[in-house]
Amino acid sequence: MSYRSMEWNDDVSQSGLSLPQAQQVIYNFLLDIVKAWPPEDVLDEFRHLFIQHIDSVSSQTLPALHVILFSNDEVEFRNTIKRCCYILVNNWEVARQFDYIQALVNLFDDPLLQRRTLSPTLKRLRHWLSNFVACQDFQDLKLFAARLVGDRTINRPGEWVNRYTSYLLVPQYVNEANPIEQRQAARALSHRLKDQFKFDLAMYTAYSQSAIPPRQSIKNPTALGDSTLRLIKAMVAKRGDFSYRNLSRLFLEQTRNTSYVNFKANLPKYLLYTVNANPIARQIDSHLRAKLKHPLH
Template identity: 55%
Template sequence: MEPTLRLSKPGRNIQQSQETIYSFLLEVVKKWPPEEVLLEFKRLFIYHVDSVSSDAIQSLYEIVFSNNEEEFRNTLKRSCYILINNWDASRNYKPIQELVKAFSDTTLNRYTSSPTLKRLRQWVDNFVKGKDFEELKLFASRYEDHERGPWSSRYTSYLLVPQYIDLSNPIEQREAARALSKQLKDRFKFDLAMYIARAQTSAPAKQTPKNPTVLGDEVLRLIKAIVARRGPFSYTNLANIFMNQIKNLTYGEFKQSLRQYLIFSVENREFVESLQAKLSERLDTLYESHENDIITNALILRTCNRVIEYLTTENQSEPSQLFILLLSQASPVTLVIVLLKIILICKHARTHLESCIAHLIKYYQDYPEEECTWVVNFLEVFNVTFAIHAENVQYNLIKMEVDGLQPAPMFDPDKYRIFSQLRNEPPFELFPEIIDPEQLLPMDDQTL
């Protein structure tokens, strides 16, 4: 039976209609069981029949009558994230999966003689085929079996980053993306710490927690090699020395120092020569109008963001030539360490880095994993390295055997064990890295 359509109320605009729908969903999601809320959502957007709120269904048709598909899509998207946020806050995760599945309902494909219903169903179908629905599906992907799902699902925490830094997205979507990304990163850090703790004991294999990486036992050697950089030559200490040395330098002098800092202690000469040559080409002409200005935090941030793009993706779509070149010349660890060095001198660039990583994942996600193992290895090393340097986890090496008086000529990871320690985590902020010091620069450089 076709639903009865009503005429619009005079004097109402689209924004008022949208607010009516949002208020209704916000009210019921806080009071009703999830299954009843989901049914009301379906009545509005899938079945298009009278719901408990006649105002809500009427408001939806007022949006449809306006013949504005973009506003309808915005309404549908924000409605989804209102529900997701509230279910996630109350740890009701299953309804989030059911919400995504609702868009596969066969009702959307039924024949209708109503031009209005045809338009509405076509708009929903367009939503399902578009970018917004792909982003929505990430919120259900946390429950999938990642061994059987696409390889890119292992990196959902990064794929969510472009959603929460996009200021055009509704605040509910940004909040949900930010919260889930943090949850997934925390879960990875915890799983990695648990695996390390048990993998170094004599416990039976079946009692060892699952390795959260695809690096196998090599992940232990990787972590030991990274953590071994302690004392005056630790990456953190080198970053602190660099930041002290660049105080009161001009911007031109800063760019020269930055090049030296990034290649310091890199042993692969071919990698160093390529990085030096390619970075010089870009940095020499970067923000030339500020060449003689004293360096500022805003200039540091903008420069670090540009260098990150040179090393990953410059057009936010395809991998940069330098990314491909550097990975072809050295282990992914080398490139990851260079990226880590950038973040250690400019923590506010981390969100931009993770957004670039997300674009790389999207570019390669349609390739079979076996065809892009070099990229997967890079992503795994990146994931582990930045988990090690997380603010709330500290890793330490303990030597298990005492050699003679002569020091070992080389670091032997097999003679060490790793221990992790959780620190008190700072209070959670919704968008701590999304600041805009770039606005401190003159308007003539805003597009750079």
């Protein structure tokens, strides 16, 4: 197939598309091909459209991009490119084709985007793409891609961002200004990371206190020491006939009509009920009470 670079010239007037219609043309095209084509070919089409700015297999996508560029609205362009990225990300994440998500991010490192041009179309496109790469939206995309590619080494000890990515993703999926594809992808990954962390922690705590050594080394998925983990385990364990669910109900019943001052006074007792004989628990109790005495708490 031969490709040719295009200027907007008469494309905008001939297309007859409004800005939302032009955006939808590109979204629909990417949705169609990401479900039917090999990821390598999808990446090529994305590169042709946004990076190289040449004809693709669709006769509608490049004129549609010209409509977006000619609208001279960089915010709408950024929303468009972001949603296009997450259309691909969401589908590849579901298919567990994680490496292609990183390959998509890598497309924005193409030296072509820094090349000077006399074309007003290309100049605006490359300038807006450079601004997109420098903004928080692209950093969010990079975080998402890096975490997925690192899925084979999930929750590696000593790497803060790996342990807490599930929480860093929360602002992406609760922000209704983000495209639905981004919110769905971020929510799915966040939940999967949390589930994996819980599983890894359960395996580690089980084998670390077992007399039978595991068949393979199991790493601590947290930054906490074993003594701290044992304390936390004791705090969430049952004590006699009282589970924490029952204790919480009892605590709420006892404090329902009490004053806020008395509520704060009783809160440390409830939180540390199962470990009140532990010296560390006494330190925590003192620290909590000092904080709760502050009028702003």
